[in-house]
Amino acid sequence: MTQTVTLENCESEPIHIPGLVQPHGALIAFDASTLSVTRLSANAAALLGATAPALGERLAPTHFMGDALVHETLHEVNDTPIAATEHSPVNVEVEVAGRLFDLVVHRMGYELIAEFEERSASADAVSDFALKAHRAMDRLKRQGSIDALLSLVVDTVHQLTGFDRVMAYRFRHDDSGDVVAERRHESLEPFLGRRYPASDIPAQARRLYVINTLRLIADVHSVPVALVVGDPGLPPLDMSYCTLRSVSPIHIEYLRNMGVGASMSISIVINGRLWGMLACHHRTALQVPYAVRMACDVLAQVLASNVQSLLSREQAARASDAASLRARMIESVLHAEDTFGALASLAGPLAAAFEAQAAVIAEQSRLHVEGEIPHETAAAVVQWLAVAKASDEIVTLHERASLPEHLQPLCGVWCGFLALRFDAIDNGWLLLARKEQIETINWGGKPEKHYVSGPLGPRLTPRGSFDIWKQTVSDTSVPWGAPEVEFAGQLRDELIRASAARNAETYKARTELIAVLGHDLRDPLQSISMAAKLLERSLPEGNTVGERLGQRIQSSSSRMGRLIGQVLDASRLQSGQGLQVQAVPMDIARLLEDAMDEALMAYPGSQIELQAPKSLAMVGDPDRMAQLIGNLVSNARHHGLPGEPVRVALEQEGNVVVLRVANTAPAIDAALVPELFSAFKRRIGPNERNKSGLGLGLHIAQAIVKSHNGSIAYSHVDGQVVFTVRIPQ
Template sequence: MNPMPGTTPSVEVTLENCDQEPIHIPGLVQPHGALLAFDAGGRLLYASATAHAVLGTTLPALGETLAAHHLGAVPEVHAALADARREAVPGQPTHLEVRWSGRSFDLIVHAIGDLVVAEFEADVQDAAARGEFALAAHRAMGRLKRQADIEGLLRVAVSAVRELTGFDRVMAYRFRHDDSGEVVAEDKAEELELFEGRRYPASDIPAQARRLYLINTLRLIADVGTAPVPVLAADGVAAPLDMSHSVLRSVSPIHIEYLRNMGVAASMSISIVIDGRLWGMLACHHRRPLQVTYPVRMACDVVAQVLAANVQTLITRERAREAENAAQLRARVIEAALRADDLVAALAPLAQDLAAAIDAQALVLAQDGRLLVHGELAHEVAADLVRGLRELPEPHEDVLATQALGRHVLPASLAAAAGWCGLLAMRFDAIGGGWLVALRREQIETIHWGGRPEKEYVPGPRGPRLTPRGSFEVWKEEVRGTSAAWTGAQQALAHQLLDELVRATAARMAELNRARTELLAMLGHDLRDPLQSISMAARVLEIGGPGATGAPGSRIGQRIQSSSNRMARLISQVLDASRMQTGLGLDINRRPIDLARLLDDLLDEGMVAYPGVAVRKERPDSLQAHADPDRIAQLFGNLLSNARHHGLPGDPVMVRLQADGDAVVFQVANRAPPIPPELIPNLYSAFKRHTAGNDRNKGGLGLGLHIAQAIIQGHGGEIEYSYEDGSVVFTARFPARPPDAPAA
């Protein structure tokens, strides 16, 4: 016989290799039991060094085949080993109680590869105690089923496990997004210090230990102070025994030192596995050695499985509720986005719901130079943030998520300086600079660590050696510059919203392209007639034909003037719409003007160009204002043109201009049916869907109201639609004089 390969590692555990420590093949077992491993033919290949002393019966020698007289000649033991060789499921242990020579043992058998591993633990529990623990386990199951939330489940679980096992302390330990863990529930002896609320770093459970916690969900260390027992291998066996599923597997020296530093003499851990991931643990500590029998441990494992199933149910229920709400919100976003000519304006009513769904304190939506800000976020900060996002170097993800905005994404952003640290940004329109950005404020957090979270190193002959923390007193850390982390569900919703917005933007771009094509065709058609009139009139003037000379206002001069004005209006509208579509806005040049006189001049021109349309006006003799005369004339003209094209034939257009305090009110009304409700949200959008093919305005470009709204907003006012007494009414209201204008 020879020591099993790998039992005397010569390499110290250091910073570089801690996560690679082969803890699943330690070559050692705990001394309170015995381990035997047989191959498919029943030959003993591995045995713990003290197996004879622990079992007190005849064993085959290493390399010898198991015979009927071995292991106390107990038929049940031989049958269990034979069954395991034939039909055992790898990693699924079977358990039975066996007796020989007046002693009772718990036999745990499992298969690993081509081997059958048998582990024996002396039974230290009497029959009365077994009955009591069975009743306690039954009560625990019932209490777990009655809990309505995760906190209640964890508190019942720690209480039940402590009652079943007798440990001094049982803690529910829940992992966070960064793999650190926090004690969220605890049941303990009264004299012990409270650990609930303390956090422990992710490095306390290395990656390979996490893997084993998934494979072997319950681990007992009965006595931290005892020396482990080596596992011996038969001659010629080179590979170490994989002890991933072994209940007696010894523990890393680093973990032993960790427990000693905490004053723990015995411990047990039970994994809480949800969706194949280590969600949390039930950690048990005792100040003295404590051997918990295998049946009791399995009852605790069942408690943990019931706990995990109930937690999974609650999480699934919450996820289903979140998914349903998210689906409803996405449907509303899709409907608004696909029907809108202005995405920013269309999503404005949904800003509150979007922010609530992502759990954000502020929301920013930007596209084509337009900016919507929801929440207590300064407009200049939002603009700076969007500008910084647009200037990020390519390539980058279309969804950016961070808890520390100032450190990870935009170091120069005003948002970080203003206390906004969490960012979840979705770029849905690369060409138009379209971003949907959710923001969270800084969350100043005081963490109560169970000792300083940094690893400590002790110099040794091979350099620094990784050492567990020597002190577990509370160490407080104040964390600044970060927000609450974005959950997986929130980031998934962000990706879903991004997909919908990208599709809506693509559909809008396709429609705009069609509208521009139609616009060019309409311009070609509408400019052809006035150009022809100008050409013919110029020809008449050139050859000196009839009407070439005469009194001012001759028909040829009027035709040239009318055609020129019509062309100028068409070209002006297209240029203005182009400026607004590219985010440049309209030029507004204010100066003192008399709006009453400006309106009279405009109506006189209209009577010449449209002699068949009657206009009734109400206006004061004079109305002084500080405004852009060209733009206000354009506003008046667009509203009048809209009324002429959509009013009932023969009915007059009503025009009213008046002062209302410090404001100017201009109102145009025409007899017509009301505008359909589904068209009202997009009345002021460019290239509206209902413009093309409109029999009442065949030459319209869908730009009149769009430009009118931009002009009135540029003057600090607003325009409204209403339906009154059978008439469509548009009312424009704006300040007669901006705050910084000189007095009249």
Template sequence: MSEQPLPQSVPAPVGLDNCADEPIHIPGLVQPHGALLAFAPDGKLRAWSANVAELLGFAPVLGTPYDRLPLAPAVTEQLRACLVEGADSPTGIETQGNGNTFDCVVHGNGTRAIAEFEVRHVAADELAAFALKAHAAIERLRRQRSIEALLHHAVEQVRAITGFDRVMAYRFRHDDSGDVVAESRREDLKPFLGMRYPASDIPAQARRLYTINTLRLIADIGYTPVPVLGAAGEPPLDMSHSVLRSVSPIHVEYLQNMGVAASMSVSIVVNGKLWGLIACHHMAPLRVPYSVRMACDVIAQVLAAAVVSVDSHERMRLAEQAAGVRTRLIETLLHEDDVLAALEQHAEELAGYLAADALVFTQQNKLTAHGVDEELAAAIVGSLPAQGEEMLHRSGRADWPEGLRARLGPWVGLLALHFDPATAGWLLALRREQVETVRWAGKPDKLLKTGPLGHRLTPRGSFDEWVESVHDKAEPWDEPRRLVAEQLLGEMHRASMARHAETEKARMQLLAMLGHDLRDPLQSISMAATVLQHGAEPHQLGQRIERSSGRMQRLISQVLDMSRLDSGLGLSMRKIDVELSKMVEDLLDETRLAHPGTVYQADIAQGVHGCADPDRMAQVISNLLSNARHHGATGRPVLVSLKEEAGKAVLEVRNNGAPIAPELEAQLFNPFKRMALQSRTNRTGMGLGLYIAENVLKGHGGMVAYRYEAPHVVFRVEFPLQPD
């Protein structure tokens, strides 16, 4: 079988426009300071670098078993372990051959066992000194208690044990750009601390390799690559874990543009993701022994462990705080009739929980805004999808519908939780635009020019500081905050389902009661009609028919009002100038006539006029008088007062009675409260009166409230005499 160079991945015209697709893990080339041997699962040689004879002193023959090659026993044994036992992790071995001392690294790639031999140019005693320095450096790192201190000490120690001219620590951002957060450098070099490098500097496939092969050395940027040879037709060798793998020409050009002659990178991998990078630059070629590089890798692992520890502590603290907020909110939601009012009670806590600058709550076409203009809040709600995502995220102005962008002002960040799709219930967290001045390490745009690889898109030729002000972006919600938001959404979903189940149960009770209550007046009317047909005295029967039909009308009217409120339509209002004093007196006269057994004592100020819907306001007053009669102590009068106070009409209705229990007080204005459906003192009521009364008063810009002043239960109504 003939031998030939294995296929290479890099075509000549590769540029920044296609480097993201460059298969850099199969270059078919190695750096020349070492040699490579690759063996198939049967232990036979399948590929090798073209410099094996020069460095190792023997001519490789395709198909030779690894144990027939002139390799040291330690190398042979490690190859056996890799092939037979599946020991794929890189193992470093010191070995000699052809007058050279090598750092041999044996590892597997899933289909091949690979042995790489790096020529060592450092004496053993120097290497021992390196090892002592590395041990001391790691011990110093272990004593640090913050990520900032760890990164600062890491770059100092890596530079001390490797001798690089510049060592930087990158920390990657959510968009994969990286900030230089720590730096140790030769004094005459320009500082890069605080600069940001665009995400395009590390394409996706390079980021993957940085994650699985955490240390990378380019000893001499000006090297001439050595081809990897093998059987004709053999697929390219996967060199993802290789220490000698040749790098992309784009990356070489990038480093040359920076004036770098040698480089090393050590990955900081946290939870399987590239969190940061220790990047080392030297202005002349530099070889770093394998054992020293491994010490740098340990430093990176110490850093990663510290980051995990700090992150875990922060997540635990956030989870504990979030659990407390969720518990308090859900407890309120389960007991509060008005969902939006319940959310508003916890607005400040929720803003902290979600790290938001403003909040908007909406349900059934109602809306409350906390920290943002209500008109804008309504427009934002209008931009939300009616169906689909339960959690929606927008982090910049460009993420919003085009017609709304100009109106947003600073509110360009959004995290929307669709907690109750059945009632269009949304909780919106908003973040302001975060105007940021970015110090780029050179203008990050791609430039078309003639570079070493021809006329094409090429890496930046200048790394002078280039300052850019970034607008129209908000800080995106990070993973921990999104997690607590998902937990909150789940809890609110469950609370909404419980509320819907309770409401549905109450609806069924109400419908059953309505059917029962309508049966009595209908039967009374039917009996009266039958008697009339037989010539009975019509006067008394007429009164009975009138009372029964009036009761039916009241029941049906309440159900219709409830239906309008429940559907979000609101109550119809027809406001005119009304003499409220006369209205209250007339209603009292009617009530005294209808219920002569109850004493009503009145204190009505004369001449109180106001703008109101007379029918709706009569509905409110009649309900309060009826409640006082049903629930008041027998033989005790009902006290009614009306006065004008600070431009408002103030009506109070009092009856003797015990205070309402706190758990029932919380449900007073709920349309589906069990205490109303089970009341022994008002078997003909459905518990809708106070619910409708509260909404009538809201429509007048007023309110109705309960309090207890021993021995009286007091309901107070107030609303402005003239609308705003």
């Protein structure tokens, strides 16, 4: 039992073996070895007359009214080696039974297939069509763009064939098609600008469009004619290369729903792929002579060749532009103060180079957005990349479902992202963003137009087809192509090389600075400190001015010594050497009490509230723990509100020592929180109470905590800025 073809199973419909032909011609298949008839269309005798061979008959000189040209053509094709004739039709004009036919003959396996297609146009008219086609081919050579090429060919096919509508489709990455050029009768609705899903041309139909580049449906409302087979054991006839092959009922319904009476398609094939198509529609039946169709087919082949040349030229131009942009970027990065600023200045050209609607540059707490993507969305995507994709060189996605659930509603229409990390230390990202496809396509024509639907429903109408396309591409952007991913990799490599060059210069300068700090400054500072102490001792009793001067010199030299120590520690951390830690059993409560006494002596007038047990044992480095406490208390004193105390609390939670240092102050700006523990972090504005600070205290505090296998965290509770340290005992 033959299965009914529906929209659900049309992808597997065997359209190349329909066993039916269109009624405006007759088909006869011969056994190639004996030239006996193996099958023929049921209308063969009616069209070709009584002298047409019957099933099982061997070709005889009297068949086809003894027409010599028919017999010569059949024998010529049959006697030529199959490799030269299979899939390559030979066409001649013949007259049989008083009717003019285009005879088209080709080999298919063990059979010789002859198609007699009735023709009404005169030879003179066909010659005139050929001349017009030749002129059009000459004009094609002078077109400078793909749009101009398609427009010219649409005009020419419209003139040659007389179809009411001729459209040029250009297929995209997903095989959906845009109508990019159109010529139509003024009474017809325009289709220019519409897009249709890949499912409008199923895979098996797409294959046939590639191997048989021209297809005519002369009368949509005609009843197809069956092939009569002499031997029931014969396999179905492969009609892939037949001009009379009947049409899928689903495609017929689609055409009828649109009010089309006849149609013709001409494939534009580039590098073996269906790149585009010329689609012709007529409101009534229309049979275009075979020679005219072949002229259109040749025209399409010339078009394909020119399009391929222009595509190659465009690709070369894009490669040149990409190389130029890459050179500009590297020059800017090498001469700018930082990579972030250099990339931010080129965000627009970078977005254009990647055909993206937005570009985002992120580094530490800084974010530059180019395009319509919301700042909140850009920041959220970068944060997700920093956590989930930190080890990936290039990140690409074009479907909303590929994003984590919490980002999907936030991203809105933005669902295509290409990201590369250009700085691992400062969490630097370049992010390109694309909108979903349905946001970037304009609906051409009249979307409210009503179409008649057939038994299979509104799917087979232009509006229904477009709706299906919208469903297909919803929540997806145009995918990132291989050239774009390759270009992103090149940019990343260049940025890493530029960063390495800059880091080498920075390392050299830092090494020289450390040498100065470690030797050339520490010794003079020590001498200044000792001289200040001697000055205090040698002054007569009651010389308060001299005492204050000695104390000021000693205090300043001590502060400079601490700053030098912080820089040396930070340098060791950034060079990967780590802090030197010698862990021993110690009493952290006693150490904390001594540290608070020293702080009150160093800064008279300071208020410190301490809550701690009398004793609390742990294993740690006493000097580093004292440094940790000093940094946190100093940070709280500098940043707390004047007149408010610094609150220090120590307690034990299970086997963990917990230290909290709090000061009254507003919450830290959320944009600065991610880099609180970074070295030499940037500030929005100077801290008037800590003008001499380098921003290293929290960075070193975190390193000390980590070296003790602990953690440190910031929070804001009840108007208090709180830093909490947890270290295993």
